[in-house]
Amino acid sequence: MLQVHNIEVVYDDIMLVLRGVSLSVPPGRIVALLGANGAGKSTLLRALTGLLDVHHGKITRGRVTLDGESVGQLRPAALVRRGISQVMEGRRIFGELTVEENLRLGGYTNPKQFRRRCELVFGLFPVLAQRRRETAGYLSGGEQQMLAMGRALMAEPRYLLLDEPSLGLAPRLVEEVRELIVSINRTGTGVLLVEQNATMALSIASHGYVLETGQVVLDKPAADLLADDDIREFYLGLHPAGAGGGPERRSYREVKHYRRRKRWLS
Amino acid sequence: MTKLLEAFADGLGRGSVYALIALGFVIIYKSSRVISFAQPGFMIAGVVLVTYLVQVSWLGFFGAMLLGAVLIGLLALGIERAVIRPMIGRPIFAIAIITIGLDIVLRTVAHAYIGPLVRHVGDPWGTSQLHLGSVRMDQRHLAAVVTATVLVLLLFGFFRYTRMGLAMRAVAEDQEAALAQGVSVGAVFALSWALAGGLAAVAGSFAAAGVSVDNTFWPVALYALPVIILGGLDSLPGAVLAGLVIGVLRSLADAYVDDLSWLGENPSLIVPWLVMMLVLVVRPYGLFGTREVERV
Ligand SMILES: Nc1ncnc2c1ncn2[C@@H]1O[C@H](COP(=O)(O)OP(=O)(O)OP(=O)(O)O)[C@@H](O)[C@H]1O
Ligand SMILES: [Mg+2]
Numbered sequence: 290m291l292q293v294h295n296i297e298v299v300y301d302d303i304m305l306v307l308r309g310v311s312l313s314v315p316p317g318r319i320v321a322l323l324g325a326n327g328a329g330k331s332t333l334l335r336a337l338t339g340l341l342d343v344h345h346g347k348i349t350r351g352r353v354t355l356d357g358e359s360v361g362q363l364r365p366a367a368l369v370r371r372g373i374s375q376v377m378e379g380r381r382i383f384g385e386l387t388v389e390e391n392l393r394l395g396g397y398t399n400p401k402q403f404r405r406r407c408e409l410v411f412g413l414f415p416v417l418a419q420r421r422r423e424t425a426g427y428l429s430g431g432e433q434q435m436l437a438m439g440r441a442l443m444a445e446p447r448y449l450l451l452d453e454p455s456l457g458l459a460p461r462l463v464e465e466v467r468e469l470i471v472s473i474n475r476t477g478t479g480v481l482l483v484e485q486n487a488t489m490a491l492s493i494a495s496h497g498y499v500l501e502t503g504q505v506v507l508d509k510p511a512a513d514l515l516a517d518d519d520i521r522e523f524y525l526g527l528h529p530a531g532a533g534g535g536p537e538r539r540s541y542r543e544v545k546h547y548r549r550r551k552r553w554l555s
Numbered sequence: 556m557t558k559l560l561e562a563f564a565d566g567l568g569r570g571s572v573y574a575l576i577a578l579g580f581v582i583i584y585k586s587s588r589v590i591s592f593a594q595p596g597f598m599i600a601g602v603v604l605v606t607y608l609v610q611v612s613w614l615g616f617f618g619a620m621l622l623g624a625v626l627i628g629l630l631a632l633g634i635e636r637a638v639i640r641p642m643i644g645r646p647i648f649a650i651a652i653i654t655i656g657l658d659i660v661l662r663t664v665a666h667a668y669i670g671p672l673v674r675h676v677g678d679p680w681g682t683s684q685l686h687l688g689s690v691r692m693d694q695r696h697l698a699a700v701v702t703a704t705v706l707v708l709l710l711f712g713f714f715r716y717t718r719m720g721l722a723m724r725a726v727a728e729d730q731e732a733a734l735a736q737g738v739s740v741g742a743v744f745a746l747s748w749a750l751a752g753g754l755a756a757v758a759g760s761f762a763a764a765g766v767s768v769d770n771t772f773w774p775v776a777l778y779a780l781p782v783i784i785l786g787g788l789d790s791l792p793g794a795v796l797a798g799l800v801i802g803v804l805r806s807l808a809d810a811y812v813d814d815l816s817w818l819g820e821n822p823s824l825i826v827p828w829l830v831m832m833l834v835l836v837v838r839p840y841g842l843f844g845t846r847e848v849e850r851v
Contacts, residue, residue, distance in 0.1 A: 343731045345644065369737035381732040383725050393718075394725050398737035400718060444737065 290315050291337065291373065291448045291479065296351030296361075298332050298503075300344060306332050308503040309351070314448055319470065319480040321490035321511060323520075324500035330483045331378050333500070334450045337481075338375045339365040355448075370398050372447035376454060378483075380437040384426030388417055391425050391436055395443030402445070410439040413472060431462040438469065448479040455486045463489060491515045560690045562810035563803055568696020568761075570802020571703035575758035576779040577786065577794040578710070579751030584788050585727040586747040588647065589639065591654045593631075594755050595776035596661025601627040601756025602763045602772065603665045606674040616679040620760040624753040631752025632745045640744060666770040673767035676760055699761040706757065707795055710750070714791075719746065727789075778805075781831035787844020797842065801827045 291314040298307040307329045314320045324330050335341045336348055353361035355371055363371075374395075383391050392410060396403050411418035414435045420428065425436055434454055441449060451470065455463040467489050474480050474493075484490035491497055497514040499507035507514065514520050576594050583591045601623050608619035638657065642650050680694040714720040719742075725733040726743045734740055755776065762775045782801050786793025808815055808823035815822035834841060 338735060340731060340735060343644075343734065364739075365734045366737040366739055369735075375735055377732060377735060381729055381735075383728050383732065385728050386721075386724060390721055390724075393721060394733065394736045394738065397718070397722065440736070 290354075290356060291481070292354045293333065293336065294352045294354065296333075296336060296353065297349045298329070298336055298341065298346055299349045300332075300346045302345075302347075306346070306503050307336070310500070310503065310505055311351075312498055312505065312508075314479050314481045316447065316479050317474070317477050318496065319474050319482060319494045321487070321494035321497040321514075322481060322483045322500060323485075323487050323490065323497060323514075326485075327502075328500040329503045330500055331452055334375055334377075334452055334481070334483060336361070337368075337450060338373060339363055339368050340375075366398060369444050369446075372445075373450065374441040374444045374446035374448070375450040376437045376441045376452060378452040378456070380433045382425045382428075382433050382436050382440065384424070386425055387422055388425050388428070388436060389421045391440050392417070392421075392443050395440030398444060403443075406443050406445060409445075410442050413442070413469060414439045431458055431465070434458060434462075434466060435469075438466075438473075442473065446478060448481065449473060450481045450483075452483045453485060454482075455484060455489055467493060487520070488515075557689050558810055559807075561692070562806045564690065564692035565696055565809075566803030566806030567799055568693065568699045568802070569805060570799035571696075571699040572758045572762045572775065572798075573778045573782045573801055574795045574798025575703055575706065575754045575761075576776050577782040577798050578707070578791060579754045580779055580783050581786075581789065581791055581794045582723075582747045582754075583751050584783075585791075586723055587639075587643065587726075587744050589643075589654070590647065590651045590788070591748075591751065592651060593634075593654045593657040593661060594751065594779060595773045596658035596665070597627055597631055597752045598755040598759035598762075598776040599773040600630065600661050600665040601752070602676060602759035602768055603668050603674065605676045605756065605760050605763070606768060607668075609675075609677045616677050616760075616764070619676070620757055623760065624756040627756040628749040628753035632749040635745050635748035639748070640741065643744070662770075662773055669769060673769045675767060676763040678765040680764065695761070695764050698764075702757065702761065706754070711791070719743075723747065778827050781827040781834075783841070784831045785834050785841055787841030789845055790841065790843035793841055793843030801830065804830060 293310055293312050295309045295311050296307055297305060297309060299305050310333060312322070312333070322330055322333065332346065335344065335346065337353060341347060348361050352359050355373065360368060360371065383394065392407060393403065396406055416432055417436060417439050420432070425433065428436060438454065454466050454470070458466065463486065470480060470482065471493055482490050482494060491511045491514055494511040497509060497511045498505050499514070499520070507520070509517070576598060579594050580591060583589055604626060605619050605623040608614055608623055609616060611619070614622060634657065638653065639650065642653060680698060683694045684691045685694055685697055714724055722733065722738045723743050723746065725736070725738055726740055730740055759776070763772065778801060782797045783794060785800065786797030804826050805823040808826045812822060818825060
């Protein structure tokens, strides 16, 4: 079980971005993490993979645990060895390197397993096998996302953290990514799925969290979240009026407050 | 024509030295985005160390040079770990200033070991020359070219085919993404400094072959600056090619000094800097550099 207990994360010693977040990813499950831009989703993934340092961020309170053991202070390499891999926001493939070299880097911590893992990854992503000698920067956006996922799988993680894998992909590719996440999960890999596309994420997750300005405001089984009116309105855009996306962003709490008041008044 | 070709051959020898020093700059820059002005310091430290090592007669020039390169590499690695690493993430400018301080310290200590007299790394080739038809090339220049070629090929092979080389290329492209794969970025920084230190020591040894080493020797390393500006701060092939170009231009300026008298008595001293200024004006990222480096 991969967990964070009540963590606070601060950037540049002053910006409090996560304020007491708790979350669990049970082994072999898919957990969705939703939230508006700037809510702190990527920050949470950084805290789980040792990447806060690069951003001058720190965990100032709370713990990150893997099977009960505290792992919040470990370096990224140590976390990868323990089975936590992340596909970062924006894919971040090495565009100047070949597809195969990208995969080699994914398996950097365990080069002996390269061949075997490569076969596994090529099984899931045949397109990577075809293009293995090509420069990764020339792949299409969809193929790059496949490569980013394949690269993370080269470490054979027990927990795979995905940061907005459907970002910028056409609906057909989003569907493909969804299927891939399901197949990856079927091999026993736990998945923490950060998504703006809440419908997609909740359709495959068993549990979901909603993060808002650094706090978990909802923590429910995915099915319940899908059924929640407020979630439907705010994150799935399924409200009846279909207000065409006004520029101002309302927060989940405001929506709730507003609804409560409406209910109360009616 | 013979004069032209001879100047050219001469310039390749000189240029090999510049290329090796410039490669160090570029390797450090690529892996950590640090512009290290400590290269002259490592070069002179290497040269002075080699002047002592050649006194161990069974080492010979090449043995002393290689041992010196390894030792300076280790020194650079230690300095990176102790002085530069804690600064990573600070403004580029602050780190650059630190490397200038480092350079001065290294040079001062190295000069203290030169003592009151000049020192020598030996003169394995003397004035012997190679004759290619009517063109003559100093053997020491030839040796510099051959050694530089071998080192460059080894380096490129290292980057291309080894696990650590791959890690270095990954860190050069996207440090955070490399970290996320489990690459030890610290090891990459350390190795890049070790390589730069070692290359500077080798370059210095060739520059010093057959001449006296005193405390006016170190500015040779400064020619690496026009080289990296011309080649591009983040391009290894650029450093090699630009090193040769600057070397050849200097030698041409020496050969045709009479025609360049309007540049003063020693045009070869300023030609590299004129080239640098020209490049900065028309193509600030160099011949092979990435455009975005311009922003630095
Ligand atoms: N390196 C950083 N330094 C300072 N502040 C940061 C840094 N990275 C993120 N932040 C701030 O932390 C907050 C949370 O950012 P984060 O990237 O975690 O949000 P997110 O939920 O992933 O958003 P998005 O959906 O846009 O990716 C934002 O207010 C952001 O401005
Ligand atoms: Mg994000």
